[in-house]
Amino acid sequence: MQVTIDHSAGFCKGVEHSVRIAEDELERGGTLFCLGEIIHNRQEVSRLSEKGLQIIDHDAFSRLKDVRVLIRAHGEPPETYRIARENNITLIDTTCRIVRTLQQRIREDDAEALPQGVQMVIAGKKDHPEVRGLRGQIPGTVRIISTAEELAGIDFRKPVCIYAQTTFNASRFESIKTQAVELSNAIPEGERGPLIIRNTICGEVRRREKTLAGFCRGHAVIVFVSDPTSSNGKFLFSICKTNNASSYFVTGPGELEAEWFTGADSAGVTGATSTPLWLLQKVAEKITRIVSSQQE
Ligand code: SF4
Known part of the structure; x- marks a missing residue:
């Protein structure tokens, strides 16, 4: 057979990059912390832990000072960078280039549409680290949805921006997109707000x-x-x-x-x-x- x-x-390119940087840093010696599991794979996490990588959560991170902390491919909200500056933490930032671009895109769209009261929507998983990093990019509320039905509470008379978590299910995002366009088009022209849908699936x-x-x-x-x-x-x-x-x-x-x-x-x-x-x-x-x- x-x-x-x-x-x-x-590994995808983003994860491959994070793991390579972690290994390079571990070879330099000293303690290297990682904020959250470096990847969603326990066996790879334990392989890197054996080399000295210490996984910490956000609570432990906020109490650390004068150490090196790796930021994984999923990225982090600005709050993490602020804590690092205040506590003299050296960040080894391996945020995936694609996630970083998406974070920036959300900030830019928010800044442009903010005066009109934009509603930001991310199709993704509420507790996923990438989603937490994305919603932290802007001060206002971000709705996290996983199905087209959850668009029901959105007011399409006001501006709406919709994004996808980079690993979101493509066909489910298509349904969300179709439903959003239908809901928006149901409002008479001149009364409906702009609708921006960005397919940000990797x-x-x-x-x-x-x-x-x-x-x-x-x-x-x-x-x-x-x-x-x-x-x-x-x-x-x-x-x-x-x-x-x-x-x-x-x-x-x-x-x-x-x-x-x-x-x-x-x-x-x-x-x-x-x-x-x-x-x-x-x-x-x-x-x-x-x-x-x-x-x-
Ligand atoms: S966006 Fe996510 S899935 Fe795509 S390369 Fe980056 S880490 Fe990997």
Whole structure:
């Protein structure tokens, strides 16, 4: 049986950059703190913790002084930078370039439309660190929604700006977009406020979504490796399931079950944008061992 690792899987560029910088900083010695888990993958977090990375939450961060703290790819609100300045904390800022651009875009749109009372909306997960970083960019209220139905409370007579968390589900964002346009158009021209919809879903996530469907259809069995807390992982696994009913979700090689591969002629191994390549390789190696022992 052939076992293939999806060549488009592994870290996205933003996460790859954060992990590389963390490793470089750890090699320089001394303590390196990271504000929140560097990525949504416990196995990669524990690998880096063994090298000396210490994960802290925002409470612990506000009590630290004169230390080095890494900001992960998801980014942080301005408040974090203020605390760092006051407490003489050196920030190793690895905010993803795409997230940084989105933060700036929100600030600019808010400043431009503010005099008219703009309503800012982000399609995303309320407690996701990227979303917390985005909503902190402006002083006013930001509504976080996850479905088109949640647009019901918005007044389209006033300006509305809608964005997406970079890893938000593309088809769900399309429904939100369609519904927002319909609600806005239901108001007579001249009475409705401007509607700005920015599709800020990361291109890397969208590309992976496209190639993943083909990869899943090309293999008898799919093993998807991810941490269960990764929203991107949940979303990409749903694509696997849609395109191949024999798709299985695991966090690592220990969860593989021999019966999944009985009679299969090929297996594909893939994962979330936060799943390290080394973990995909371990899973692929274990599948090969399982299949070899079945053939003995
Ligand atoms: S998914 Fe895209 S936006 Fe998010 S960290 Fe990765 S590259 Fe950056």
